Amino acid sequence: MVSIKDVAKQAGVAISTVSKVLNNYPNVSEETKKKVNQAVAELNFVPNSVAAALSSKQSGRVALLLNLGNVSQAVDEINMQYISGTISRAVELNLDVITIFDSMLKNKNLDEVVRYLRSQSITGLIIFGMSKDDRVLQKLIGAQLFKIVTVDAPIVNASSSSIWIDQAAAQYDVARKTLKENKGRSILYLAGKKNGYVTSERLKGIQRLADEEEIPLLIRNGAFSELQARNLTLRYARKKDIVVCASDLMAIGAMRALMDMDIFRPVCGFDGITLMGYAGKQMNTVRQNFGRIASEAVEELKRLLDGGEGQQMVLDYELVRMEYDDVLV
Amino acid sequence: MVSIKDVAKQAGVAISTVSKVLNNYPNVSEETKKKVNQAVAELNFVPNSVAAALSSKQSGRVALLLNLGNVSQAVDEINMQYISGTISRAVELNLDVITIFDSMLKNKNLDEVVRYLRSQSITGLIIFGMSKDDRVLQKLIGAQLFKIVTVDAPIVNASSSSIWIDQAAAQYDVARKTLKENKGRSILYLAGKKNGYVTSERLKGIQRLADEEEIPLLIRNGAFSELQARNLTLRYARKKDIVVCASDLMAIGAMRALMDMDIFRPVCGFDGITLMGYAGKQMNTVRQNFGRIASEAVEELKRLLDGGEGQQMVLDYELVRMEYDDVLV
DNA sequence: CCGCATACGGAAATCGTTTTCCAAAACCAT
C-alpha cells in the first residue's frame, strides 16, 4: 500500500510536509504544494483514514440510532428518509456514519451498548424517535462520552442538541383545518403510543383545539397502530363529527373502517407519508420533511463535535392534502 | 483514555499478553487470563478498534451499496429490509457497515468512488439491485481491491459471490398460478426497467409460460413504474385475460386502472411488499425474503473476507396472495 | 550588507493496537 512516506519520497519533501499539504495547513509554499500534489497523483495515493483517526484522535465516526418501532410500511418510509438524509449530508461533512437499530439494542445490557460505541470510536450520536426517558437514551447521555443530537425528544445539556417540529401546533393546525372545512362540532382523537413525547405533545394540541372551540373531544389510545385505529373507529366514530389520528397509518385504518361502515367522517392524519395516497380518500395531514430534519441533525452534530454548545431547534411543517395522484410515479 | 498498556500494568503482565488474552490466542495460562480479565474489568477497558484496525490491517469495514432507484414506497420497504438485515447480521459477525446510496455516487467520477472506499479502508462490498453492467459496479470489480457480494446481479470471479432468486422461475410460477386459477388464455405482461438483470430474467419466465401454454403474450415496458403500469393497463388490458406485472407497484397501478375502467382482470405482482394490501383486491405475488437475502449476503461476504472462494447462491421464494388483512398491525 | 522576523520544511514522538521473535520457565523422559 502506498503511504504518505512514499509520497514524501517521491516529492522529495518530508512526511510532515505532505501531511500539511493534504490537510490544507498554512505555511506551505505553492511550489511545494504542487510537488506534493503531483506525487499524490502519480502514486495514486489515498490517505488511510484509520491511521489518521488514530493519530489525530478524531474518528469522525458517528452513529445513527433508529427506532424501528412496530415495523410497518409507514415507518419504513420515514426511516429511509432519515437514513438517506443523514448519510448524504454526513458524507458531505466528512463524517462517517454507522447505522444502528434499537432492535439491535433491546435485550442487551446498557453497558454493552456503550462499550460497543466506545470500541468503535464513536463520538457523536444522532437519535431519531426515541422517547427522552428511554433507558438507552438516558444511559448514552449519562456516559458523557458522546455529543448527541436527538430528533423529537428534547434534551437539554451542553453536549446535546435537539431538533423537533412543534407537534402540538401541528396537531392543532391540521385538526382545526379539518374541523373547519367540515363544520364539525366534535372530535374523536386516536392518540399514539403511550408515554411518547410526540404523543403527549400532539395530545396537547388537540386538547387546546377542543378547549378553544368548546366542543367535545373523545380521546382513545390507538398506539400508532392501523388495526387499533380501525377498531376504535368502528366503535366510536358514529358519535363524533371528525376523526383525528395521531399518524397517517392510523388515519388509513380509520378511513377503511369508515368505508366498511359505509358512513362518512372526515379523517386527518399526521406525517405525510406516501401510503396516504392509497387510503382511498383524500385526507389532510401534516407533512414533516424527514430528509431535511435528518440533514439538519447532521449539521448540528457536526457543530457540536467542533466544540459548539448544545441548542434547541424547531423546524417547520406543512399542512397537505394527500391523494392517489400525488404518489403515482 | 485507558489503553492496553494500563491493563498490562495493572495485571502485571506484558502488553502482548493482554492482547493475546483479548483475542483468544493460545498459549496463555488460565491464571494469566484471569489476571488480565480482572484488570480489564477494574479499569473498564474498551479496546480501540481504530488502533486494532491500523495494526492488523484488517478494518472489518464493509460498505452496503443500495439502489434507491425511482424512490417510492415499495423501494423504501425493500431497502429497509435490506439495510436492517445487513446491519443486524454484520454486527453479529463483527463487521462494521457503512451504507452508501447510488444516488450519492451519480455524477461523481468513478475514481472518486473507489478513492472514497479505499480511504475508508473498506475491504468488502455488498451490492443490492445494481445491474451487472452498471459502470460503478464494473469499476468496483475492476479495482480488484474489494471482496464483493452482489444480490440479483450475477458476477463470476474468485473474489466475488452472487446471490439471487430464480427470477425466471418465480415469474413463471406466479403467472402460471394466476393464469390457471382464472382459466386465462392470454397475457398482458408489463415488464420492468429495460436492461436490468431481473427484468430480462422475468421476461424469460413469462415467455416460457406463454410458449408452453401456447397462448398470446403481449409485452409492454412499464419500467417498474406505477403510473406507466396504469396507463398501459388502460390501453391494453381489454385485449388480454390476465395482467402480469414485473413488480407489486406496477400491479397496484394496473389494479387501480382496472377498477377505474370497471372491468375485471386478474393481476399478479412481484416482491410481496406490504403495499399490496392497499391495492383494493387480492393479488398473487412472489414473496422474496429480503431480510434473509441480506443476511445471507453478509455471511457470504464474511466468508470471502476470510479467504473463501467466490460462489453463486440461489435462494428460494414463495408464492403468496396478499390482501389488506395481511398487513394490518 | 547586516540583522531580524517570518515563512517554510524536516525530525521525531505519538496514537493504541497486533504480531513476530525470542528467552525463560516448565515439563517430561531418560
Place this chain on the structure above:
DNA sequence: ATGGTTTTGGAAAACGATTTCCGTATGCGG
C-alpha cells in the same frame, strides 16, 4: 541431573497518519 520439547510471557517493531518543536531559508528594512 540432563537434554530436549513445549508452554508461556515479554520486548520491540510495525501500522500510517498527525502534530509539535525546532532549525534553516527567505525577505525586508535600514
